[in-house]
Amino acid sequence: MAEKKVCEDLVKERKKCTFNVEELTRLIDGGEDKTMERREVEDMVINAGGLSTKDEVPEEYLSHKERYENAIRKASRLFEVFREYAKTHDTTDAFSPTNKYRVSFGVVKDISPFMLHMGMFVPTLMNQSDPDQVAEWLPKALSMQYIGTYAQTELGHGTFLRGLETTATYDPSTEEFVLNSPTLTSYKWWPGGLAHTANHCVVVAQLYTKGVCHGVHPFLVQIRDLETHMPLEGIKVGEIGPKLGFQTANNGFLGFNHYRIPRRSMLMKNAQVLKDGTYIKSKNDKLTYGTMVFVRVLIVTDLAYELSRAGTIAVRYSAVRHQSQPKPNEPEPQILDYVTQQHKLFIGVATSHAFRVTGNWLWNSYSKVIKDVSKGNMDQLPELHALACCLKAVCSRDAAARVEEFRLACGGHGYMASSNLPIINGIVTATITYEGEFTVLMLQTARFLVKAWKEATTGKVKTPTVSYLVEFFKNDRVIWENTPSTMIKGFQAIAAGKIRTAYETLEKHVKSGMDYEDAWNSASVQLVNASEAHCRAILTEISWKEMVRLSTTVSPSLAQVLLQLAELYLIYWTLEKRGDHLMYSTITRDDIQKLQTRYEELLALIRPNAIGLVDAFDVRDEILNSTLGAYDGRVYERLMEEALKSPLNAEPVNQSFHKYLKPLMLKAKL
Numbered sequence: 055m056a057e058k059k060v061c062e063d064l065v066k067e068r069k070k071c072t073f074n075v076e077e078l079t080r081l082i083d084g085g086e087d088k089t090m091e092r093r094e095v096e097d098m099v100i101n102a103g104g105l106s107t108k109d110e111v112p113e114e115y116l117s118h119k120e121r122y123e124n125a126i127r128k129a130s131r132l133f134e135v136f137r138e139y140a141k142t143h144d145t146t147d148a149f150s151p152t153n154k155y156r157v158s159f160g161v162v163k164d165i166s167p168f169m170l171h172m173g174m175f176v177p178t179l180m181n182q183s184d185p186d187q188v189a190e191w192l193p194k195a196l197s198m199q200y201i202g203t204y205a206q207t208e209l210g211h212g213t214f215l216r217g218l219e220t221t222a223t224y225d226p227s228t229e230e231f232v233l234n235s236p237t238l239t240s241y242k243w244w245p246g247g248l249a250h251t252a253n254h255c256v257v258v259a260q261l262y263t264k265g266v267c268h269g270v271h272p273f274l275v276q277i278r279d280l281e282t283h284m285p286l287e288g289i290k291v292g293e294i295g296p297k298l299g300f301q302t303a304n305n306g307f308l309g310f311n312h313y314r315i316p317r318r319s320m321l322m323k324n325a326q327v328l329k330d331g332t333y334i335k336s337k338n339d340k341l342t343y344g345t346m347v348f349v350r351v352l353i354v355t356d357l358a359y360e361l362s363r364a365g366t367i368a369v370r371y372s373a374v375r376h377q378s379q380p381k382p383n384e385p386e387p388q389i390l391d392y393v394t395q396q397h398k399l400f401i402g403v404a405t406s407h408a409f410r411v412t413g414n415w416l417w418n419s420y421s422k423v424i425k426d427v428s429k430g431n432m433d434q435l436p437e438l439h440a441l442a443c444c445l446k447a448v449c450s451r452d453a454a455a456r457v458e459e460f461r462l463a464c465g466g467h468g469y470m471a472s473s474n475l476p477i478i479n480g481i482v483t484a485t486i487t488y489e490g491e492f493t494v495l496m497l498q499t500a501r502f503l504v505k506a507w508k509e510a511t512t513g514k515v516k517t518p519t520v521s522y523l524v525e526f527f528k529n530d531r532v533i534w535e536n537t538p539s540t541m542i543k544g545f546q547a548i549a550a551g552k553i554r555t556a557y558e559t560l561e562k563h564v565k566s567g568m569d570y571e572d573a574w575n576s577a578s579v580q581l582v583n584a585s586e587a588h589c590r591a592i593l594t595e596i597s598w599k600e601m602v603r604l605s606t607t608v609s610p611s612l613a614q615v616l617l618q619l620a621e622l623y624l625i626y627w628t629l630e631k632r633g634d635h636l637m638y639s640t641i642t643r644d645d646i647q648k649l650q651t652r653y654e655e656l657l658a659l660i661r662p663n664a665i666g667l668v669d670a671f672d673v674r675d676e677i678l679n680s681t682l683g684a685y686d687g688r689v690y691e692r693l694m695e696e697a698l699k700s701p702l703n704a705e706p707v708n709q710s711f712h713k714y715l716k717p718l719m720l721k722a723k724l
């Protein structure tokens with residue numbers, strides 16, 4: 055088939071670009087070799103038989119059941135393709151931030167029913183089992199003999215893990231655990247793939263041995279027969295029903311009726327139960343929460359990727375769309391030329407870069423801490439937990455706001471399913487809740503910050519990410535200059551100031567006679583604000599420093615663009631938080647006006663590179679799945695082509711006319 059022509063607007067835009075798009079793509083991927091590898095994987099998947107979505111009825115027209123079956127068909131075929139690839143390639147990078155495997159969005163548009171298998175089930179087996187268990191289970195999980203999920207949340211409790219009700223009671227006479235769901239609220243509820251996909255799961259349950267409860271522990275549990283896939287006796291399993299998004303994730307419920315599993319089904323890397331029922335405690339009981347920390351860390355780079363998809367759609371569409379006529383007798387401008395549109399779009403693109411570099415930094419910190427933990431050194435665990443919590447929480451909330459802004463920037467067409475913005479929206483919004491709900495995680499970081507504040511009052515802090523607190527004691531009002539380093543210091547002063555205020559409020563409540571817990575609750579709005587401010591201090595400092603560092607490794611033309619994006623991100627947030635800066639620095643109205651002017655200058659400087667910047671994300675059309683965002687910009691043709699796929703358009707008159715409309719019309723005549 056002849057290549058379809060690229061829309062003239064995009065041809066012109068691509069000529070304007072001042073930097074080498076391929077150079078930026080390689081930087082985003084982490085090097086030329088990584089870009090080549092990713093493209094190789096994408097080619098392999100896109101060209102594999104049985105996976106193309108091109109000529110299919112769009113899945114939004116399928117029934118709930120058909121949609122699931124279609125997702126399973128594709129996810130299985132995709133797995134076969136990856137299995138073949140793994141025979142000749144190292145695929146251990148699947149458990150680290152990489153865009154290499156995101157081609158799966160080109161196969162299963164929404165969340166795959168296997169997502170929890172690779173995302174949480176396999177990592178939990180790898181990291182929480184003892185070496186014998188790893189040797190026995192991991193090959194089966196990696197080969198999909200065991201298809202698994204992570205079953206922790208219950209109908210009654212998701213946040214409060216110590217409140218989970220599922221019990222695993224050790225019976226030394228048979229050397230088994232008896233799993234039981236004593237109440238309706240103890241039913242597992244939410245795990246992805248649990249409903250009809252998984253035959254195994256990691257179940258988090260309260261461990262009882264010798265009549266003593268030792269708290270929540272993970273167990274590997276078979277729930278379905280490996281031949282027939284029938285639920286095993288004592289297991290009640292099913293699907294929880296339609297949701298805002300995640301339509302193909304196959305989220306399920308699960309109950310146990312005195313269901314027996316062997317003693318060695320408990321994941322025993324950290325804590326153990328011996329044959330006689332003796333309990334051996336973990337070095338740190340929070341190690342059981344390790345998979346959640348791992349996923350929270352990965353979510354930050356995941357969000358950067360989702361922003362790159364949504365940004366590609368909205369920016370390309372904005373270059374193709376013309377609307378209004380500000381100057382009489384002149385053509386309608388591209389909507390991308392409206393400065394308000396640039397304001398909506400460019401911060402989203404800059405945020406994708408900020409999250410990617412911060413997410414990579416967080417991943418490196420995580421890897422280092424986990425290495426230390428494996429040697430028995432837990433010192434950095436609280437700081438890592440505090441960082442992972444606030445970054446996951448704030449980045450997910452920001453990303454959801456940015457994706458919504460991208461959708462709004464596409465006007466009415468952004469509301470179309472075929473734009474793919476609604477599905478991306480559903481994926482990103484869910485991130486605010488799963489893997490630890492926003493407020494709950496912010497309050498976890500606040501616990502750490504309150505301790506850090508107490509430490510800082512003695513003039514020293516042990517952890518580097520809060521060292522700015524000590525500086526605040528020397529000078530609690532930053533002397534303002536409109537420079538990046540002052541802006542970063544400004545965010546640190548705001549964080550320190552808000553931590554101090556929240557801390558003082560907490561103390562005041564305690565001194566007034568309140569229990570610490572009640573005092574905490576009373577101060578919690580301020581504590582969440584303090585966590586957010588701390589997170590902004592981290593995000594602004596790390597993203598700026600990382601982007602500056604990267605700019606020294608590339609050509610001058612690309613370095614200039616990276617610095618513009620990094621500065622835009624800093625100024626955007628300085629302006630957003632101008633009220634806070636006024637409280638904690640000497641910033642003046644004049645400084646703020648100058649920053650506003652600089653912000654607008656940056657929008658103008660970025661404008662010629664808008665298309666180059668999103669082209670550099672290098673999200674293939676097959677992965678973008680969007681009528682509005684394709685590389686060729688044939689927006690209107692695609693919208694019409696997709697509309698014509700509606701089953702309602704298969705006949706000129708729908709039967710409902712004869713059944714309902716005609717009688718209604720006839721009655722009107724009487």
Ligand SMILES: CCCCCCCCCC/C=C\C/C=C/C(=O)SCCNC(=O)CCNC(=O)[C@H](O)C(C)(C)COP(=O)(O)OP(=O)(O)OC[C@H]1O[C@@H](n2cnc3c(N)ncnc32)[C@H](O)[C@@H]1OP(=O)(O)O
Binds near residue numbers: 169
């Ligand atoms: C192929 C790879 C792809 C990778 C991408 C994968 C993406 C997959 C995404 C798929 C989509 C959806 C999947 C969704 C899955 C889920 O949602 S699984 C369920 C997740 N659930 C949660 O996150 C529950 C949140 N709740 C908690 O974490 C805890 O209950 C909470 C921390 C809120 C409280 O725990 P408690 O035991 O009650 O602790 P507490 O008393 O408050 O604190 C005691 C102490 O411990 C510290 N602490 C808590 N957690 C940790 C931790 N993880 N690490 C270190 N320390 C921790 C806490 O700060 C306290 O310290 P302090 O010194 O006493 O203050």
Ligand SMILES: Cc1cc2nc3c(=O)[nH]c(=O)nc-3n(C[C@H](O)[C@H](O)[C@H](O)COP(=O)(O)OP(=O)(O)OC[C@H]3O[C@@H](n4cnc5c(N)ncnc54)[C@H](O)[C@@H]3O)c2cc1C
Binds near residue numbers: 212245
């Ligand atoms: C799309 C999706 C996929 C999921 N996948 C899985 C999965 O695969 N496996 C799994 O086990 N789970 C999964 N979950 C469950 C998820 O982890 C929980 O929903 C999440 O941790 C929030 O817990 P919750 O639902 O109990 O919310 P709740 O804790 O009931 O939250 C409700 C409200 O109460 C507030 N609140 C609760 N506690 C406090 C507190 N201490 N202080 C202040 N405010 C508080 C919250 O801020 C929130 O506003 C999934 C959820 C979603 C949405």
